[in-house]
Amino acid sequence: MKINRIIIQNLSAQKGERLLFEDISFELEPGQSLLLKGPNGSGKTTLLHILAGADQPKGGDVNIYTISSGETPRQDGVIGISHFITHQDGLKKSLTVHENLTFWTEYMGGDKTRIDSALRTVGLEPMPHILAARLSAGQKKRLMLARLLTVSHPFWLLDEPSVSLDDDGQKLLTKLMQEHISAGGILIAASHLPLGIEFNHTLTLTGGRYMFNDDYLLDEENI
Numbered sequence: 713m714k715i716n717r718i719i720i721q722n723l724s725a726q727k728g729e730r731l732l733f734e735d736i737s738f739e740l741e742p743g744q745s746l747l748l749k750g751p752n753g754s755g756k757t758t759l760l761h762i763l764a765g766a767d768q769p770k771g772g773d774v775n776i777y778t779i780s781s782g783e784t785p786r787q788d789g790v791i792g793i794s795h796f797i798t799h800q801d802g803l804k805k806s807l808t809v810h811e812n813l814t815f816w817t818e819y820m821g822g823d824k825t826r827i828d829s830a831l832r833t834v835g836l837e838p839m840p841h842i843l844a845a846r847l848s849a850g851q852k853k854r855l856m857l858a859r860l861l862t863v864s865h866p867f868w869l870l871d872e873p874s875v876s877l878d879d880d881g882q883k884l885l886t887k888l889m890q891e892h893i894s895a896g897g898i899l900i901a902a903s904h905l906p907l908g909i910e911f912n913h914t915l916t917l918t919g920g921r922y923m924f925n926d927d928y929l930l931d932e933e934n935i
Contacts, residue, residue: 729922743894760796
């Protein structure tokens with residue numbers, strides 16, 4: 713499925729007494745990318761969760777337009793059209809490398825005929841029968857990236873995707889992102905480290921502020 717555009721309007725998020733961000737607005741079209749920057753706790757991961765439909769915003773709208781939806785926002789949001797790669801690997805430790813990728817490919821409606829080539833691409837071809845519990849952190853991340861190859865979704869949300877990857881793994885990640893964008897996909901990534909691609913847009917979150925009640929706002933730097 714092809715995305716025509718993504719429009720984010722006046723998005724805000726709050727955790728407890730902390731307003732993480734507010735009035736976030738941007739628009740992305742096929743082949744475009746956005747880099748999220750900011751200190752720890754500024755709301756980068758929360759924003760990705762909201763965009764993935766895994767969390768609700770305090771306010772604002774996330775509208776996804778596809779060819780089939782026309783001028784009406786997609787009712788299912790990003791369900792079935794997005795990849796969300798987070799710090800949590802989502803692997804079943806008692807299953808093998810091949811079994812894990814098979815599970816996720818079937819669950820996300822991907823192409824099982826791509827599994828072997830995907831494992832070869834991410835460097836896990838020699839270990840299809842190794843239990844996920846025995847993989848290193850970098851190998852687990854490579855297995856997560858393999859999902860990008862077996863399930864063709866146009867919208868990628870990546871949270872610190874280069875963490876745990878060695879030099880070759882980071883080059884692989886860069887290549888996958890470049891190919892995705894070149895094919896007309898949309899990419900949003902949060903990272904403290906260079907990812908090897910040139911992003912169309914950069915959004916820097918500053919850390920928000922504390923809210924003690926609806927009428928009184930206090931900047932964090934004055935606390």
